[in-house]
Amino acid sequence: MVRRLIEIALRNRFIVLLIAGGLFAWGIFSIGKNPIDAIPDLSENQVIVYTEWMGRGPQIIEDQITYPLVSNLQGIPRIKNIRGTSMFGMSFVYVIFEDNVDLYWARTRVLEKLNYAQRLLPQGTTPTLGPEGTGVGHIFWYHLDAPQMDLGEQRALQDWYVKFALQTVPGVAEVASFGGFEKQYQIIIDPIKLQFYNISFMDVMTKVRAGNNDVGGSKFEMSDMAYIIRGKGYIKNLADVENISLGENNGIPVRVKDIGAVQMGGEPRLGIFDMDGKGEVVGGIIVMRYGENADNVIAAVKEKMNEVQKGLPAGVTFKTSYDRSVLIKEAIDSIKGTLIEVMIVVSLVVLLFLFHWRSALVILIQIPISVAVGFILLEAFGISSNIMSLTGIALAIGVVVDDGIVMVENAYRHLSEEQIKKVGNEP
Numbered sequence: 001m002v003r004r005l006i007e008i009a010l011r012n013r014f015i016v017l018l019i020a021g022g023l024f025a026w027g028i029f030s031i032g033k034n035p036i037d038a039i040p041d042l043s044e045n046q047v048i049v050y051t052e053w054m055g056r057g058p059q060i061i062e063d064q065i066t067y068p069l070v071s072n073l074q075g076i077p078r079i080k081n082i083r084g085t086s087m088f089g090m091s092f093v094y095v096i097f098e099d100n101v102d103l104y105w106a107r108t109r110v111l112e113k114l115n116y117a118q119r120l121l122p123q124g125t126t127p128t129l130g131p132e133g134t135g136v137g138h139i140f141w142y143h144l145d146a147p148q149m150d151l152g153e154q155r156a157l158q159d160w161y162v163k164f165a166l167q168t169v170p171g172v173a174e175v176a177s178f179g180g181f182e183k184q185y186q187i188i189i190d191p192i193k194l195q196f197y198n199i200s201f202m203d204v205m206t207k208v209r210a211g212n213n214d215v216g217g218s219k220f221e222m223s224d225m226a227y228i229i230r231g232k233g234y235i236k237n238l239a240d241v242e243n244i245s246l247g248e249n250n251g252i253p254v255r256v257k258d259i260g261a262v263q264m265g266g267e268p269r270l271g272i273f274d275m276d277g278k279g280e281v282v283g284g285i286i287v288m289r290y291g292e293n294a295d296n297v298i299a300a301v302k303e304k305m306n307e308v309q310k311g312l313p314a315g316v317t318f319k320t321s322y323d324r325s326v327l328i329k330e331a332i333d334s335i336k337g338t339l340i341e342v343m344i345v346v347s348l349v350v351l352l353f354l355f356h357w358r359s360a361l362v363i364l365i366q367i368p369i370s371v372a373v374g375f376i377l378l379e380a381f382g383i384s385s386n387i388m389s390l391t392g393i394a395l396a397i398g399v400v401v402d403d404g405i406v407m408v409e410n411a412y413r414h415l416s417e418e419q420i421k422k423v424g425n426e427p
Contacts, residue, residue: 020369027372030379037294038327039136040386044080045101047110048130049073049093053122062086064122069093072117076109093127103132103290131174133287139294140301141322143179143275143283148315152266154282155180157316163284165308171297173289179273180282181266185241189260197254199246208256211235211244238262275321283321298325331387338394343367346401359412363404370400 009016051065066084070093073082078101083094097106107129114127121127131137144162146154155177163175189204217229235241242257256262275281288297305318346367347360374393375385383389 020365023376024369024372027369027375030372030375031385034375034379035291035293035384036296036328036332037136037139037384037386038324038331040388041134041136041384043135045097045099045103045106047095047097047103047106049095049110049114049127050130051091051093051121051125051127052089053091053125054089056089058086058088061089061091065091065125065127066093068120069114069117069127072120073110073113076106076113078106091127107132131287132290133173134290137173137288137290138285138322139288139324140286140298141283141320142286142305143273143281143319143321144316145319146282146313146316149313151180151280151282152183155182157312158282158284161311162308166284166286166301166304169297169300169304171289171292171300172286174287176285176287178283178285179280181269183264184267185235185238186263186265187241187256187260188263193259197247197249197259199254199259204246204256204259207246208241208244211241238264275319281319281321283319295325295328298323327387331390332385335390335394338397339367339371342397342401346405349405356412359408362408363401366404367397367400371397 049069051069053061053065056064062084066086069091070082070084073079073093073095076095078098079095080098081096083096085092085094095106095110110129114129118127144154144158146157149157158177158180159182163177166172166175187204187208189201194201194204211233212235213233215231215233217231219226219228221227241262242255244256246254246256246259248254272280273283286297286301288294309318343364346363351357351360371393374396378385378389
């Protein structure tokens with residue numbers, strides 16, 4: 001069988017070269033199409049359901065949120081397992097699907113079930129899906145260098161300008177903000193004054209919530225013109241909060257400033273983000289969508305950051321905290337260097353022992369073709385070009401070279417023996 005294949009190949013050299021050239025071109029096309037990343041994605045095919053109910057303990061979260069969600073999500077088809085985690089104020093449910101299930105199909109099925117499960121949860125709680133990323137989706141971290149701005153202003157700039165701009169980049173699932181203070185209006189209530197005015201804490205919450213709202217009315221016509229009536233009541237400053245009416249006492253209105261103090265502060269934090277021990281910073285984490293090309297997404301994010309930089313206040317710049325494209329580039333350069341080194345060494349070895357340049361050329365041709373076929377298989381099986389796969393290709397190059405040297409040397413020896421016999425038989 002092997003002899004027959006060799007004979008066919010020798011008799012149809014042009015077809016063999018054409019097939020080799022086609023495989024090499026196909027491999028080049030697969031290299032450009034195959035996702036490139038530094039770290040292999042070994043995470044499970046999962047959808048995360050996140051529910052927040054602040055101020056409640058883990059046991060209440062488990063009984064009233066996690067358990068109802070887990071019980072109702074079990075009916076989704078093609079599920080391997082469901083895991084629930086309850087903690088103070090938060091619930092996480094991990095719905096793990098079979099490996100061959102499309103992620104977006106899985107998210108749609110989970111959303112359908114959540115529409116029913118929503119009615120079983122306490123009022124005011126809304127379960128939401130996590131981003132369509134994976135555990136290794138954090139591909140790029142950045143922070144703001146703004147020495148003239150406080151942490152609250154930096155966080156506001158990040159949340160209301162930078163984050164929205166970077167979320168429009170194709171392949172980005174989420175931009176998670178970190179650091180700084182999230183600005184909020186804070187009311188410091190004096191319980192003695194509440195008791196004096198006979199106002200409950202719930203009354204304060206209800207009135208403040210109702211006092212920050214826009215309402216619409218009907219319309220009226222005047223002089224052949226129709227006018228829309230609306231009440232503009234959104235809070236704009238501290239004075240607006242202080243003047244919200246909570247009730248009356250002996251015919252005198254009781255306002256927020258009568259029962260406490262109003263201030264602008266930051267939301268309580270559980271930690272800080274420090275950069276090289278030089279102080280706190282504010283920035284964001286770019287989370288890549290499942291199955292995207294990490295190198296292309298990072299390049300698009302950097303290009304978008306250059307555009308966003310033009311709209312930042314004077315003295316504010318971007319600084320890179322973590323960039324996976326550096327590791328990706330090093331992995332690609334490593335296999336390129338291995339290919340070049342192997343081709344040089346093989347050429348020297350063959351020329352040194354055989355003194356035959358055509359034999360060296362045969363081995364050099366099969367190395368890039370073998371690597372190209374490897375990328376064709378990576379693309380066919382949906383495996384990204386990462387450290388593990390590229391290392392496997394680099395190691396396989398040695399086997400390909402050894403095989404080529406043995407085969408070429410063996411063919412060269414047999415051809416030499418045949419020539420010697422032919423010369424010896426001549427009269």
